[in-house]
Amino acid sequence: MRHILIIGATSAIAEATARRFxxxxxxxxxxxxxQERLTAMASDLKTRGATQVETMVLDVNDTAKHADLISQAETTMGELDTILIAHGTLSDQKACEASFDETLKELQxxxxxxxxxxxxxxxRFEEQKHGTIVVVSSVAGDRGRQSNYVYGTAKASVTTFLQGLRxxxxxxxxxxxxxxxGFVDTPMTASFRxxxxxxxxxxxxxxxxxxIQNKNDVVYLPWFWRWIMLVIRMTPESVFKRTKL
Incomplete structure (x- = not known):
């Protein structure tokens, strides 16, 4: 039995993963x-077999509360051995191009x-000598593209940070x-074809x-995005800068 902290729990990806747990x-x-969505989700997960489900309302941008969050989750659950970080926003690239304040908000x-x-x-995990950290990054961080390079910058930074932690x-x-x-059909992408x-x-x-079961390092989902992004990364800059991706 795992003791799992899920941050950004009401996102479509996190909820689907939580059901599997x-x-x-x-x-x-x-x-x-x-809180309303958390309460409904907790009820659903208990029905699906979760042994215990606890909730907390928090704005992740209130970083001063992060240490207390980890401590409270650990105290309430008895221990923590897995954390899934799945929160995020899909940046408005044009708004970010026009305003550094918008860019900073997205990076935050x-x-x-x-x-x-x-x-x-x-x-915490280094001290206890075990644990699994899982973070939802994005293929957008593999290369800067004109259509979403602010979002891509954020995800590239997270990916590099995770490499160092690993x-x-x-x-x-x-x-x-x-x-x-890669592309995921969620409420955040509802307007996309x-x-x-x-x-x-x-x-x-x-x-x-x-x-998590396999203790992988980096996983592209679905699998074929690994090869799509390999091609994109290997394209020479002199060619890539002419594209409209």
Missing amino acids: AHDGDRLYLVARN TNCLSVISLLTHVAN NRLYRSGVTVITIKP KGKLWASPEEIGEGIYRA
Whole structure:
């Protein structure tokens, strides 16, 4: 039985993953901004088999409360051995281009708040000599593209931070997993035209569950995004800068 802290728990990907955990009878501590949605989700997860489900309302950008969050979750659950960080916003690229304040707001939510949480969790797990850290990053961080480079910058920073943590924590027995989804059909992407490359939150949730079971390092979801992004990364800059991606 795992003792799992999920931050950004009401996101479509996190909820789908939590249902998979519930099936195993795991104990869950859910953190998000909306108590009503958290309460409904907790009830659903208990019905699906979760042994214990606790909730907390928190704005992840209030980084001063992150240390207390980790401590409270650990005290309430008895221990913590897994954390899934899945919160984020899909940046309005045009708004960010026009305003540094908008850019900073997106970087705070998608990058700095994540790094703050990871700093606290990494120190705790390093001390206890075990644990699994899972963070939802994105294929958008693999290369800067004109359509979403502010969002991509945030995700690239998170990915690099996770690489360093993985290297640092390996000898302490702590697993650090980077999840890189491609296009996912969620409320956040409701206005986008969907195609064959799009995945459901349930597919991503199952992939996250398998990554934890297998103690993977970096996982592209669905799998074919690894090869798509390889091609994109290998394209020479002299060619890539002419594209309209």
